[in-house]
Amino acid sequence: MKNFQFRKPFSLLLVSSLLSVMTSYALSQDKVDKLTKPVHKHHQVQITGFEFVPNNLTVKAGDIVTWVNKDVVPHNVYDSADKKAISPDLATGESFSYSVPAFKTSTTLDYFCSFHPSMMGKLSQQR
Amino acid sequence: MKQFKKNNPVTALMILSLGIGSIGAVALTGCTNTSTTSANAEKPKALTDANIAAIVVGANNIDISAGKIALQRSSNPEVKKFAERMITDHNAVLSSAVKLVTKLGVTPVNNDLVVVLSKQSMEHEAKLKTLSGRAFDKAYIDHEVVYHEAVIGVIEKQLIPSAKNAELKQALVSVVPAFKAHLKHCKMIQRTI
Numbered sequence: 001m002k003n004f005q006f007r008k009p010f011s012l013l014l015v016s017s018l019l020s021v022m023t024s025y026a027l028s029q030d031k032v033d034k035l036t037k038p039v040h041k042h043h044q045v046q047i048t049g050f051e052f053v054p055n056n057l058t059v060k061a062g063d064i065v066t067w068v069n070k071d072v073v074p075h076n077v078y079d080s081a082d083k084k085a086i087s088p089d090l091a092t093g094e095s096f097s098y099s100v101p102a103f104k105t106s107t108t109l110d111y112f113c114s115f116h117p118s119m120m121g122k123l124s125q126q127r
Numbered sequence: 128m129k130q131f132k133k134n135n136p137v138t139a140l141m142i143l144s145l146g147i148g149s150i151g152a153v154a155l156t157g158c159t160n161t162s163t164t165s166a167n168a169e170k171p172k173a174l175t176d177a178n179i180a181a182i183v184v185g186a187n188n189i190d191i192s193a194g195k196i197a198l199q200r201s202s203n204p205e206v207k208k209f210a211e212r213m214i215t216d217h218n219a220v221l222s223s224a225v226k227l228v229t230k231l232g233v234t235p236v237n238n239d240l241v242v243v244l245s246k247q248s249m250e251h252e253a254k255l256k257t258l259s260g261r262a263f264d265k266a267y268i269d270h271e272v273v274y275h276e277a278v279i280g281v282i283e284k285q286l287i288p289s290a291k292n293a294e295l296k297q298a299l300v301s302v303v304p305a306f307k308a309h310l311k312h313c314k315m316i317q318r319t320i
């Protein structure tokens with residue numbers, strides 16, 4: 001108790017100054033973000049009934065796409081062009097978020113589930 | 128088997144439910160024909176929810192069992208990947224079905240269809256165990272195509288319309304896409320063998 005009382009004024013001072021620094025930083029950073037950063041949208045693709053819903057999603061570079069597996073079986077998301085994994089294997093209820101890059105060679109990114117090749121979807125980017 | 132023509136109006140599920148044909152015969156009767164308006168069609172016996180539970184459990188187990196044989200005997204990577212998927216997916220569907228019927232307090236009760244399916248499965252497996260190489264892959268995949276077509280027909284035309292419990296009916300509806308995706312998958316492989 002003695003120690004505590006002795007330290008109290010110091011800790012209070014420390015906390016209040018930290019708070020004020022954080023608050024002012026948060027506010028100013030928020031303003032800066034609004035002025036300088038583009039708005040990145042978050043999109044969700046449900047994996048349900050062995051389909052990607054929506055099947056075709058229009059996105060911008062920097063957007064976040066989250067795939068959510070609602071089926072009782074595992075699924076995944078693979079790039080149709082290079083056959084490489086975009087997501088890890090997703091068990092029931094698992095999800096994966098992907099930051100969309102700028103598409104270079106095409107306006108779409110076609111993808112599929114490597115477990116179930118009939119499951120296909122695409123992300124489209126406007127030029 | 129040979130007397131069945133592609134345009135035979137008798138549908139796969141009727142053969143299955145009447146227990147007069149082998150699953151091989153089903154292949155030649157055009158199970159893609161979804162018509163049920165055959166004049167000489169006999170009305171299938173009413174299925175209870177307990178029967179439906181037994182059919183779902185049996186149908187999944189049969190495909191898991193065949194998949195395990197394929198994993199052992201095939202050396203085709205696409206066939207093995209497919210077999211692995213059948214084991215994983217049908218196990219998942221099976222366990223969610225078992226969970227549901229347990230929750231609903233339904234105890235599976237076998238009926239004629241389960242008996243026919245099991246008998247055909249045993250015959251098919253005995254045949255598979257004598258084959259290897261491309262002959263094995265072809266026999267396994269050809270049968271997977273026919274089997275998934277037949278099971279989709281049974282679920283859509285018999286199980287869903289017969290199901291009394293709404294949750295069971297909904298579960299049957301939601302299981303169809305799995306069988307359809309598997310059907311497309313094995314048809315893709317079938318073209319390469």
Ligand SMILES: [Cu+2]
Nearest residue numbers: 075113115116
């Ligand atoms: Cu999948």
